[in-house]
Amino acid sequence: MSSFIPFDRSQPYLLPPDLKSWLPADDMAHFIVAAVERVPMSAFCVPVRTGGRAQYHPRLMLALLIFSYANGLFSSRRIERATYRDIGVRFVAANLHPDHDTIATFRRTNRTAIEAAFAQVLLLARETGLLRLGVVSIDGTKIDADASKYRSVRYDRIRALREQLAVDIAKLMDQAEHADATDSDPQALPEALARRETLKAKLDEACARLEADAKAQAEAARPAYEKKKAVYDAKTGRRGRAPKPPDDEPPPDRQISLTDPDSRLMRRSDAHEFRQAYNAQAVVCAEGSQLIVTTDVVATSADAPSFASTVLSMENTIGLPKTVLADTGYASGQAVRDLRKKGIDPLVAIGRPCARRPYDFRPPPENREPRRITGPWRLAMKKKLETTKAGNVYRLRKQTVEPVFGIIKSIMGFRRFSLRSLAKVTTEWTLVALAYNCKRMARLQAA
Structure with a gap:
């Protein structure tokens, strides 16, 4: 028994x-x-x-x-x-x-x-010898925003809906005045009127935001346009096509979310569906600890524009690394030059030597030629990565930063932000990285 x-x-x-x-x-x-x-x-x-x-x-x-x-x-x-x-x-x-x-x-x-807590945990890791800033890896992952993609509206559709709502609101106002004159039910029309006015206010705000962003992008692109135009005007003989001035009006297919205007429609790859999401960036120690040393969040699916700024943000916290490893999505000549000015050696993949699996279930693409590499810095980077020393260091990238995202999404279960707007989402992503670091350091100290 x-x-x-x-x-x-x-x-x-x-x-x-x-x-x-x-x-x-x-x-x-x-x-x-x-x-x-x-x-x-x-x-x-x-x-x-x-x-x-x-x-x-x-x-x-x-x-x-x-x-x-x-x-x-x-x-x-x-x-x-x-x-x-x-x-x-x-x-x-x-x-x-x-x-x-x-x-x-x-x-x-x-x-x-x-x-501050994120920085203190990293300083504690350095004091205990768990963190070494020699080689770091950077990568990004798409995390859903607290918004539905079905609340995302195109610019041309916003303008059409605003006109339609203006007409509907005018009709409801006339009906409300008629109801007051005939002393009928005063509770029926104001509710419908309030719903339409609320929706129109959201559309007005979204339209103004798109137009402001377009004007800001046009102003940023104007110096480059003026430079190209000056070169074009100085030519003699057959000139070719004149440079096109930047347009300060949003394109008709530009979209914005009415729930979280900072978020964007993006997808992980061509094989995945579009999601209303943010691009969360993380720089991870590649020398054994796998601690996140800095973070960032961008509202674009491209990784390259934030490459240098994310890595250089470490300068005022725990210091800059010696080498940074990045995949082909971070291939940017300007970012590589900015990092080298600070004494950082970037190792960035150039092209995709094995974009498809050896036994892929999908049929092979027809008549697709590999993209030619012509940029001098790209050719130099490709040649450098083919050396044994740089190649061995670069192999650390996928076994350091990618498992971190796997732990955050699968073990901790963080797949969707709880806050809205880019500033608040950035705070929450820092909190997620802080929680991961505490989890990781507790495991390292117990080992």
Whole structure:
């Protein structure tokens, strides 16, 4: 006959339990609490109150967010519920239970504190010898925005809808005046009128944003146009086609989301569907620790425009690396020159030597010739990567940065942002990277 350990759920405690004793000594919660204590109070955004109920301590709130994100809890309501149900969350929250509104507000308004905690964790990793800034890898991943792609509207459709709504609103206003004159039901028309006015206001805002972006892009492109035009005007004889001036009006097919205007329609590759998403960037240590050393978020599917700025942002935090590894999506001559000016050696893949699998199920493309490489810097980079030394270093890229995205998406479960607008999404991505680093350092220290 089997013997079982006796249990009694109604057994009362003579003394209150020590939650710390219910967690293993190497649990990640202890590391997060210690790391957050290093964040200065000046980094937090604390509202000034002259009376009323006392506030939760900002270090407690930050530790609660980091621990929750590291364990796959991203919703403020789920975090609030976990303060009652989860032992680890309850320990980090010191047996307190902040409501979901307080958690969401703290997450939105404390970007400086989250960035300071991110830097402190990296400094702690360097002090313990876990982080070395010799070789780093950079890559980007598409993460869904808190918006539906079906709320994305084209510029030409916005203009047509605005005209239609203006006519409908005028008709409803006439009906409302007639209803007032005949003393009929005053509750029927205002609701329909309010819905249309709200939609028209959103369309007006989206249209103005698209037009402002187009004008900004035209102003940025105007110096290059003036230079080309001067060269064209100086030619004699057969001149060819004149350079086209930049257009300050959005193209008809330019789209914008009415829910999150900063997000964009983008896809991972030609084989994937379009999603309303952001392009989240991460630079990862390629010398064993696999810690994220800096982050960025861009609202474009292209990686190259943010290549140099993302890497150089490390200069004011933990210092610049010696070598950076990047795939072919980061191939930009200007970015390579900017990095080399700072003493960084970029290794960027040129072309795709094996774009298709050896036994691909899809039929091969017809009459597709490989793209010719003509740029001098591209030819030099390609020749450099063919050497044994550079090739061995570059192989570290896919085995360092890509597993990090796999852990964040599959293990932590972060596949969709909870906040809207580029600034708030950037804060949340930094929080995700901070939670990952804490998770990773706790594992490295326990090993």
